[in-house]
Amino acid sequence: xxxxxxxxxxxxxxxxxxxxxxxxxxxxxxLFARGRELKVGFSVSKKVGNAVIRNKVKRxxxxxxxxxxxxxxxxxxxxxxxxxxxxxTFQSLQKDVRYLLxxxxxxxxxxxxx
RNA sequence: CGAGGUGAACAGGCGAUCGCGUGGCUUCGGAAGAGCCAUGAGGAAAGUCCGGGCACCGCAGAGCAAGGGUGCCGGCUAACGGCCGGCGGAGGCGACUCCAGGGAGAGUGCAACAGAAAUAAACCGCCCGGAUCCCCAGCGGGAGCCAGGUAAGGAUGGAAAGGCGAGGCAAGAGCUCACCCGCGGGACUGGUAACUUUUCCGCGCUGUAAACCCCACCCGGUGCAAGAUGCAGGAGGUACGUCGGCUGCUCGUCGCAAUCCUCCGGGAUCGCUGGAGCCAUCCGGUAACGGAUGGCCUGGAUAGAUGAUCGCCCAGAACAGAACCCGGCUUAUGGUCACGCUCGCAUU
RNA sequence: GUGGGUAUAGCGUAGUUGGUUAACGCGUCAGAUUGUGGCUCUGAAGAUCGUGGGUUCGAGUCCCACUACUCACC
Numbered sequence: 001x002x003x004x005x006x007x008x009x010x011x012x013x014x015x016x017x018x019x020x021x022x023x024x025x026x027x028x029x030x031l032f033a034r035g036r037e038l039k040v041g042f043s044v045s046k047k048v049g050n051a052v053i054r055n056k057v058k059r060x061x062x063x064x065x066x067x068x069x070x071x072x073x074x075x076x077x078x079x080x081x082x083x084x085x086x087x088x089t090f091q092s093l094q095k096d097v098r099y100l101l102x103x104x105x106x107x108x109x110x111x112x113x114x
Numbered sequence: 115c116g117a118g119g120u121g122a123a124c125a126g127g128c129g130a131u132c133g134c135g136u137g138g139c140u141u142c143g144g145a146a147g148a149g150c151c152a153u154g155a156g157g158a159a160a161g162u163c164c165g166g167g168c169a170c171c172g173c174a175g176a177g178c179a180a181g182g183g184u185g186c187c188g189g190c191u192a193a194c195g196g197c198c199g200g201c202g203g204a205g206g207c208g209a210c211u212c213c214a215g216g217g218a219g220a221g222u223g224c225a226a227c228a229g230a231a232a233u234a235a236a237c238c239g240c241c242c243g244g245a246u247c248c249c250c251a252g253c254g255g256g257a258g259c260c261a262g263g264u265a266a267g268g269a270u271g272g273a274a275a276g277g278c279g280a281g282g283c284a285a286g287a288g289c290u291c292a293c294c295c296g297c298g299g300g301a302c303u304g305g306u307a308a309c310u311u312u313u314c315c316g317c318g319c320u321g322u323a324a325a326c327c328c329c330a331c332c333c334g335g336u337g338c339a340a341g342a343u344g345c346a347g348g349a350g351g352u353a354c355g356u357c358g359g360c361u362g363c364u365c366g367u368c369g370c371a372a373u374c375c376u377c378c379g380g381g382a383u384c385g386c387u388g389g390a391g392c393c394a395u396c397c398g399g400u401a402a403c404g405g406a407u408g409g410c411c412u413g414g415a416u417a418g419a420u421g422a423u424c425g426c427c428c429a430g431a432a433c434a435g436a437a438c439c440c441g442g443c444u445u446a447u448g449g450u451c452a453c454g455c456u457c458g459c460a461u462u
Numbered sequence: 463g464u465g466g467g468u469a470u471a472g473c474g475u476a477g478u479u480g481g482u483u484a485a486c487g488c489g490u491c492a493g494a495u496u497g498u499g500g501c502u503c504u505g506a507a508g509a510u511c512g513u514g515g516g517u518u519c520g521a522g523u524c525c526c527a528c529u530a531c532u533c534a535c536c
Binding site for chain 2: 006013041042043050051052053054055056058059060062063064066090094
């Protein structure tokens with residue numbers, strides 16, 4: 001997942017928290033605010049685990065989101081990991097991401113990745 | 115075989131597909147993009163407990179105070195509160211391990227409860243003497259009182275004025291003597307030294323300095339969000355003093371203004387990784403370590419790069435992620451190996 | 463990155479220069495009162511003083527290391 005698609009500044013995160021719509025499941029929360037460019041940010045707090053665990057969760061989430069980059073409506077996404085995400089497998093995270101994208105109605109019509 | 119002790123290296127490997135950071139090359143007028151190649155977390159990267167480098171501030175620089183730290187000896191080191199080797203003490207049957215280990219003979223404080231008494235002592239007891247009273251024919255005996263002597267004995271306590279024996283005494287006492295114990299000093303043996311061997315003299319002194327303190331030595335402050343250079347912007351200030359110049363005081367010194375000063379906050383580039391570096395051999399040293407020669411280049415991100423899936427080996431395996439960089443310490447943690455190390459059991 | 467603070471009964475807090483039994487309130491339990499409950503009164507239980515070492519005769523207190531939580535600044 002390339003850097004140009006990444007959400008970086010704290011202000012951008014604050015914007016999404018204020019304006020975005022949220023959808024949640026057991027391990028994840030997804031916020032989405034429509035916009036012109038496509039950027040994705042990940043938020044993993046210290047409650048999830050130590051630095052190694054947090055990095056691993058972020059990597060997995062990035063890998064989960066990568067296949068949908070071309071198939072998703074433009075805007076700012078923030079994915080928040082809950083503490084239970086540390087124990088989740090890659091497959092279950094991937095299922096959760098797809099479920100949340102559908103719930104947000106963010107997938108482009110007729111171009112769904114299966 | 116079991117239970118230990120010490121030390122050492124390693125930190126899953128290989129292959130396939132997709133994906134990421136950095137550097138180089140090619141494509142291209144250039145950028146973007148694409149392709150290829152190389153490379154890409156640790157022994158603790160952690161905790162932030164110490165020591166430095168580096169940067170800025172103070173800055174010709176200096177002194178004092180305050181505060182903090184260290185504390186057997188010698189060596190190593192850039193330095194250290196670290197390491198190595200000794201000494202002393204403590205623990206363990208032993209291999210071996212652990213120790214903030216200067217000064218209580220400079221002063222102050224504290225030592226609850228118990229106990230007669232807690233750093234110094236006469237409550238009981240023991241003993242001499244005095245007057246009074248009682249018993250007795252008398253010798254004499256007894257009772258409490260007064261004034262002294264005495265630390266041998268007395269339920270305590272962590273600690274009770276060295277221990278034991280003999281002499282001595284009215285009763286006693288290192289009061290005296292022999293032996294032993296401890297402390298201080300001198301000489302001597304060995305050692306660079308801490309210390310130690312032997313001996314002589316003096317003394318018998320409570321413990322606590324991780325209580326205040328004394329002595330010796332060390333420490334200026336702030337930290338890469340340091341700081342430097344560009345870009346764009348906002349707010350405020352007003353003249354020799356009662357100003358300002360990152361800690362207190364004293365000296366010293368500098369500045370005196372709008373093209374300046376102070377403050378605020380946004381973004382970019384640099385700082386940014388080749389270094390007290392790593393590996394091998396030889397030499398010196400008990401060792402820590404040092405020297406010589408040869409070889410190697412080995413992360414540099416900036417919401418933060420190592421992942422996902424599968425196969426084989428295999429017991430699917432712990433603690434855990436660089437953020438300026440090094441040297442230590444401490445803590446967390448997986449299995450492996452070595453020992454001409456120890457103890458126990460069994461067999462020969 | 464740097465520098466502080468806190469940890470004591472189920473909960474919230476005391477604990478003064480080390481000294482015997484760690485105090486208080488709420489809560490809990492038992493009893494009394496009441497026809498029953500509450501209020502009230504009486505009594506009781508409940509603490510590895512965050513963990514592990516050390517100094518000391520003696521540690522909640524002093525020293526060291528660690529753990530968790532929390533605050534401040536840039």
